[in-house]
Amino acid sequence: MKKLFAVIGDPIAHSMSPSMHNDLFYYYGIDAHYHALHVKRGDLKRAVDGLRAINISGFNVTVPHKIEILSLLDRVDPLAKAIGAVNTVVNEDGQLVGYNTDGEGSVKGIMNKIPDLHNQNILIIGAGGAAKAIYFTLSSIGVKNIDVTNRTREKAEALVAECPYKVNSQIWTRNDVEERLGEYDIIVQTTSIGMEPDIECQPISLHNLKENSFVSDIIYNPLETKLLRFAKEKGAHTQNGIDMFVLQGALSFKKWTGIFPDQTRMEKMVLKQLGGQEC
Numbered sequence: 519m520k521k522l523f524a525v526i527g528d529p530i531a532h533s534m535s536p537s538m539h540n541d542l543f544y545y546y547g548i549d550a551h552y553h554a555l556h557v558k559r560g561d562l563k564r565a566v567d568g569l570r571a572i573n574i575s576g577f578n579v580t581v582p583h584k585i586e587i588l589s590l591l592d593r594v595d596p597l598a599k600a601i602g603a604v605n606t607v608v609n610e611d612g613q614l615v616g617y618n619t620d621g622e623g624s625v626k627g628i629m630n631k632i633p634d635l636h637n638q639n640i641l642i643i644g645a646g647g648a649a650k651a652i653y654f655t656l657s658s659i660g661v662k663n664i665d666v667t668n669r670t671r672e673k674a675e676a677l678v679a680e681c682p683y684k685v686n687s688q689i690w691t692r693n694d695v696e697e698r699l700g701e702y703d704i705i706v707q708t709t710s711i712g713m714e715p716d717i718e719c720q721p722i723s724l725h726n727l728k729e730n731s732f733v734s735d736i737i738y739n740p741l742e743t744k745l746l747r748f749a750k751e752k753g754a755h756t757q758n759g760i761d762m763f764v765l766q767g768a769l770s771f772k773k774w775t776g777i778f779p780d781q782t783r784m785e786k787m788v789l790k791q792l793g794g795q796e797c
């Protein structure tokens with residue numbers, strides 16, 4: 519029987535995940551279908567009961583359900599539990615098991631460019647859900663230092679305090695971090711600043727950016743944020759959010775099928791949907 523996979527969220531109509539995963543099922547000859555399901559806030563429990571009843575093989579979870587889903591699952595992987603958010607659910611012999619592939623997706627994307635992160639001095643801009651997944655995943659593999667700057671300092675403090683993996687960290691104001699920017703090898707931008715339609719906004723100034731540093735912005739719409747444009751002009755290496763998006767999807771696909779899929783094929787499919795150029 520055809521296997522069923524899905525992504526649940528609100529809004530969900532513009533999700534790129536169905537095309538990306540359905541193309542992979544076709545490519546690998548797997549008899550399965552992946553569907554976008556609109557599940558409103560407040561309807562999550564009923565939706566999960568329904569997905570259990572039809573014995574769904576697996577599903578992705580997106581905004582606004584990534585946190586609430588934890589209490590509705592049979593088991594949650596330790597890293598996802600620590601992060602407090604699940605984006606991938608696998609039906610393991612009737613048990614719904616939650617994972618978080620967002621952080622690993624981002625970190626794998628960075629490691630595709632910088633294979634050894636252990637001696638890197640890293641700055642994360644932002645302290646929301648994505649920042650937490652990335653901070654916790656980076657801490658779990660062991661890096662030299664991860665500093666954080668965020669508009670709301672308390673959220674950055676909570677993020678650092680809640681991390682179960684010990685890592686050297688300082689929290690800086692925007693002004694402080696702009697002055698110290700030359701100390702960082704890697705900067706990961708995780709806020710929504712610079713996204714469509716506010717593409718002329720930038721979370722921090724990069725005037726003091728070190729040449730040859732690496733700047734990753736997890737936004738993929740637009741493909742090149744103002745921050746990335748400026749980083750390039752300063753001689754930095756840059757990466758947009760496509761890598762993270764593709765890799766979090768690839769890691770979900772691997773959990774469902776055992777196959778780590780062709781990243782280039784996935785990237786082409788995503789770029790086609792965004793109507794952009796290959797990067």
Ligand code: NAP
Nearest residue numbers: 644645646647648649669670673708709710736759762763
């Ligand atoms: P979130 O939990 O709502 O966090 C939002 C972050 O942005 C917080 O740090 C927030 O600061 C900051 N922020 C928002 N508006 C701001 C403003 N006007 N000025 C200063 N800071 C502001 O969201 P999220 O889930 O982490 O997602 C953040 C971004 O990552 C979104 O653009 C999302 O599309 C993108 N994302 C990409 C991928 C991918 O696969 N590439 C995956 C997940 C998310 P405060 O704490 O002060 O509010």
